[in-house]
Amino acid sequence: MxxxxxxxxxxxxxxxxxxxxxxxxxxxxxxxxxxxxxxxxxxxxxxxxxxxxxxxxxxxxxxxxxxxxxxxxxxxxxxxxxxxxxxxxxxxxxxxxNxxxxxxxxxxxxxxxxxxxxxxxxxxxxxxxxxxxxxxxAYPLNRRRMPDYSLISDQLVEHYDKAFKTWYAGHYDLQRMITMAIDGGCHWGESPRRRCKHCSIQGLTPKTAAIGETVSALEQAVGTLGANVYAAGDSTLGFSRGQWQGQFSLLDDLAEACAASPVLRDRRFMLAYGLVYEFLHSAKLCQGFVRTWNVGLEAFDPKLLKQNSKGINKGPDRIYEALELARDLDYRLYVSGILGLPGTDTAQLRSEVDNWLALAQQYQDIITTVSVAAPAIVPGSRMYWEAYNSSPEVRSWHGEILPSRKLTELYLRTNTEVRLADVEAALTDLGRGVIQMGEAGSGMKFGGYMLGGTDQEERQEQDLLDDLCRQL
Incomplete structure (x- = not known):
């Protein structure tokens, strides 16, 4: 902006x-x-x-x-x-x-x-x-200008560079990260019937930025700002000519342009999201410029994946095939998931934690972050609107401010055999295990998702807002 x-x-x-x-x-x-x-x-x-x-x-x-x-x-x-x-x-x-x-x-x-x-x-x-x-x-993405981060260079130095150093410094040559939307939309979620239930992204029709504008912005980011680039698209690694009916060639064009650029050549500077299927099809093409594969694994149990419409991941065998390819090609990984997907029972919850810990143990040398959370029930997602249509309680909460934590509690109570307390205990176990591995030398980090505060914290925010409004 x-x-x-x-x-x-x-x-x-x-x-x-x-x-x-x-x-x-x-x-x-x-x-x-x-x-x-x-x-x-x-x-x-x-x-x-x-x-x-x-x-x-x-x-x-x-x-x-x-x-x-x-x-x-x-x-x-x-x-x-x-x-x-x-x-x-x-x-x-x-x-x-958009x-x-x-x-x-x-x-x-x-x-x-x-x-x-x-x-x-x-x-x-x-x-x-x-x-x-x-x-x-939505106006065409290829008509947009790329952001000029030199305009907020003071903010980068004061805040963002410090956060990057804490979380990712050991995984990248360049010691800074900025965000740049070079694509938008999701080939898998373009079909409403396939759209993952937790996804709240609007405008999933696939689209890409102009290649000339993109390369110029990447050269400025890498060469002038000394920054890695988070390609903040919805499924960046799906935009190659060899997949999804060959409609897009963004990755093919980028690979060629990066190889020809004196600034970008021989630098792996990008963090990019992609489905397991998409990574398997584009990993070799992108290994010259993509450093980190950002992937929503969501779950290991094929039944839970299907319930959440993320069946394209297939299950553990397909996931581990992609992870082995990532290791062979010297990628880094940012892996995320959800505990408490529809249909989860106590045994599955424990099994999911065990699978996450096993994955973290096996691939801690290439994982930067494991980010797992309870489902966030946010507007725009199928989870939210299904809850809204089926629950008078959700309809009573609906408005300009939503009780995020209560929505998750109710969703788990309605759609699973576990409760939020069970999920949070499982997340504590998982987080503790990942953090211990990271502190032992791998540097791996554990993250999650904001669910909103506790009832007491939300009441304090409400009181502050009410007090300000009374003064207007």
Whole structure:
């Protein structure tokens, strides 16, 4: 977004703040010292209360400030946000599609009086007591500009580089990581019937960025910034000519361009996601530039995989075939999964933990991270809408802010024979085992997913938000 802002509004100053690195007190002080006229938020389900809290603080200091919410949570629940208890007072606009920079720049032009608001794509707002939604198809990814991370180089040094050093330094030559979307969509999930139940990604039609723009941005990232690149696509390793009916050649073109580039040649700098099937088909093609294969294994039990629509992974034999190929080609691995998929019983839960620990033990020399969590029931996923349609309790919770932890508790109670306490105990055992292996010398890390806070923490957030709103 900052890249587009610099191009479209070079005369207007901007700030970028990441609340995962900047605490609430610091954010609050910055708001009071220099209150924004327009504030745009990336909103996640688990941390949505904090988006409303920060928005309330901004409105308290500058009542005329324009508040814009975006990302999947707000985009899917735009009506709930704009008409909700808090959003109706705090949120002026919601970006609703996969057109983030075009929506935001269009809105800024409209606020400046240079564009009719009705022409801004993928935007929702209130007018005359109703919610107006200007729906729009996703603009082609190959028309987008790649991000210029030199604009936030101070943030990289202060926050992101330090985190990278803690988690991944031993696995990469370059000691920095940035994110770049070079593709979007998922060949497997393009069919609604196959879409993995936990997936909340919107706009799964496969698409790729322009190869020239991509290579130029990669050369700047690697050569100028000294950064590795997380290719933040939904299934990057599926975009080769040799798979999925040969519709795309992104990886073939990248392999050729990287081999020809004096900057990228002989450097393995990319972290890329891909299904097991996709890695088996593209691993050799990509070994010259992809360093880490990011893969959602989800589970080992074929029945659990099928229940979650992730049947393409097939089961342990197929998974281990891909892992052996990764080792042979000197890849690193970022492996993730879910404990508590539909149909899980106590024996399966224990077996899944044992399988994860065995995998971590066998491949700890090439694994950077094992990331396993309970299922997150978030809007946009089949898990959420199936729960919404079948449960009066979920429908009673539905709104601008969702109780993430309670949703997971109810989902496990309804769809499995285990409870969240069982899953969390299993995750503790798994995490302890992985961390012990890492501390013994491999450097392997263990991660998870945000489910939201405990009831007490959520009440404290609610009290803070209510107190701010009472002052408005």
């Amino acid at each position: 900052a890249t587009y802002h610099e191009i479209c509004f070079p005369e207007i100053p901007w700030r970028y703040l990441d609340m995962s690195h900047t605490g609430w007190q610091s954010i609050r002080e910055q708001i009071h010292e220099n209150p924004p006229d327009v504030a745009a938020f990336t909103v996640y389900t688990a941390t949505a209360p904090w988006a409303f809290i920060v928005a309330a603080e901004i409105k308290l200091v500058n009542p005329g400030a324009v508040i814009v919410f975006g990302n999947d949570h707000a985009a899917i629940l735009y009506e709930e946000v704009l008409t909700g208890r808090y959003g109706s007072r705090l949120v002026d606009f919601v970006g609703t599609g 057109n983030g920079p075009f929506t935001m720049m269009g809105l800024l032009y409209a606020l400046s009086g240079d564009l009719e608001q009705e022409r801004v794509p993928s935007l929702a707002y209130r007018r005359g007591g109703a919610v107006v939604h200007q729906d729009a198809s």
